Amino acid sequence: MSLATVDDPTREELQLLATTETEEQATTLYDTIHNSLILSHIIPYLPVSSVVNLAAASRAFRALIRETPGAFRHLDLSHVKAVQFEIDKIDHGGEVWRNVQLDENVTEDDFYSGPLRGIFSTLGRQNILHNVQTLVLDGLSVTSELCHEIINDARFNVRVLSIREVKNLNHRKLCQTLQYACRPTRRAGSPSLKALYVFGPRDWNQRSQMALASSLQHQGDAWWHKKGRILPRSVSQEWADCMFTCQGIIAFDAVLCQGPRHRNSPAYKGGSDLDSARAVATHALLGCESCHEAPEGLTRLNSSAVANLPLLAPLPLFSSSLKAAVNPREPYSSFVPRCMDCIRERYCTGCDKWWCESCYVLPGQSLGGHFETQPRVSKSCWECGNNCDDCIGRTQRVCKKCCAGYCTTHNEGCSMNHCDWCVSRGRGLGRL
Ligand SMILES: [Zn+2]
Ligand SMILES: [Zn+2]
Ligand SMILES: [Zn+2]
Ligand SMILES: [Zn+2]
Ligand SMILES: [Zn+2]
Known part of the structure; x- marks a missing residue:
């Protein structure tokens, strides 16, 4: 029973136990994980292949895994070899693809999402698919058609979906799918999807997830603790409009900028159509250097709807709830999410200070022009x-x-x- 007293057994320890063969030790393992609380805390650390192997070890294990609620709640397929889509393999007529390539009726979608569809239909036959609430497909070949099924098909019940750094994804079509899923005339209670990780970098591999979690404890969470540039690249207009439609229904690992020039801002006072388009925030800022506030207000933990907060990485392992995915760890502070265009001449890239629209009129924009504003930021070094x-x-x-x-x-x-x-x-x- 030693396992029960260990707080965080390493994956190696678990695998050692799982592969022991003598009768006596196998009984010990079964007794230990027979406690569903212990089992549900162990399973998220195991690669899915180990869970399946454990279930195949004996009738008793199979029954235990199949009957434990939540045994397949968190399904991370990003490290499963059979679904790694490598273009080289296809070029050389790799084994996985040989049959597919020979079939002329194969559509582009079948081709790119074939490996995952295969896994999903197997899981569906074993009545496992419907229990999956967190699905991690980071880095795999994931088409927009496949996403459409995961979001809209009743076979799936995914609440948290992660498709960061995936290949062969048509983002425009995915946006349309999400907007359709969140349309005002949607069925009550739909969509089951509550959280979509798509913009950030994928988490490290599972082995280092514990190390990552503890190092993040010191670094703090993006947006809430880490300030400055959060998203490495700016995000398309389609995504901004999509996130607006999904607001309050699906949360993303990014949020919209609410700077006063955008028409979705509570501080919007009108302006030209081109300027007022929605934009995804790429930066997290503290309050303005002068007034410690922002015209649109700061994003605060308890005053904002949970679905409007950014999803945090790494994905929560022990829960598929939206709250677990957005809750920052201590220490954290309220923040202002902004796009680059809203802070370009107001923000210091050296120390992340900025001056808001109420406190600082940009040189050349002062109404009436009675006074010359001194620029708060300037460029002395091109790279700075x-x-x-x-x-x-x-x-x-x-x-x-x-x-x-x-x-x-x-x-x-x-x-x-x-x-x-x-x-x-x-x-x-x-x-x-
Ligand atoms: Zn200010
Ligand atoms: Zn903006
Ligand atoms: Zn500075
Ligand atoms: Zn010199
Ligand atoms: Zn410099």
Whole structure:
């Protein structure tokens, strides 16, 4: 019964136990995991292949796994070899694809989603598919048609879906599917999907998930603790419109920018149509440097609807609830989600300070033009981008030898008093 007293058994320990063969030890393992509380805490750490192998070990194990509610609640297929879609394999007529390639009636969708469809139909036959509430398909070949089925087909009951860094996905069609699923005339209680991870990078492999979780404890969660750039790339207009339609129904691992120029902002006061289009926030900011607020208000944990908060990584292992996926760990602070266009001339990329629309009128935009605003941020180094005076004072220096300006961050090899060029040439610096 040693396993029951260990808080977090490693996967290796579990696998060792699972593969023991002697009668006595097998009984011990069965007794231990017969407790459904213990089993449900062990299973999310096991790769799906180990769970299936365990179920195949004996009739008793099979019954135990099949009858434990939630045994297949969290299904992570991203590491299953049989569904890894490698284009090289296809080019060389790999085994998995040989039959498919020979069939001329195969559609593009069959071709790209074939491996996953195969797994889903097997799971469906064994009455497992309907129990899957968290489905992780990160990095796999996932078509928009397959997503459409996962979201709309009654065979599925997926509440949390993760399709980060997937291949062969038509994002435009997926947006249409989501908008259809969230249409005002949808069936009551539909869609079952509550959370979609699609924008962020995939979590590390399962083995390092524990290490990742503990390192994130120090780093803090995106948006709530980590500030500055959160999404590495900007997101298309289609996604912004899709997220608006799904607002309050499906949560994403990103949120909309509510800067006052967007028509979905509570602070919107009208403007040109082009400027007022919706946009996905790429940055998380603290309150404005002057007023500690934002015209649209800050996103706060308890005052915002759960479905309007960003999903956090890594995915929760022990729950498929939306609350578990959006709840930040301590320490956290309220934040302002903004797109780059809303903060371009207001934000320092060096220290993440920004000045809001109420406190700072951009130079050239002052109404009436009685007063000249001093720019809060400016560009002294191309690579640093827009920086505030404090950051510029800290990084931009003038060489004491040649009087040229240089950046202590980006001119590699410079010293506090001399530019990289003078240092590399040694230009008599020894005598200075
Ligand atoms: Zn302000
Ligand atoms: Zn914006
Ligand atoms: Zn700064
Ligand atoms: Zn620089
Ligand atoms: Zn110099």
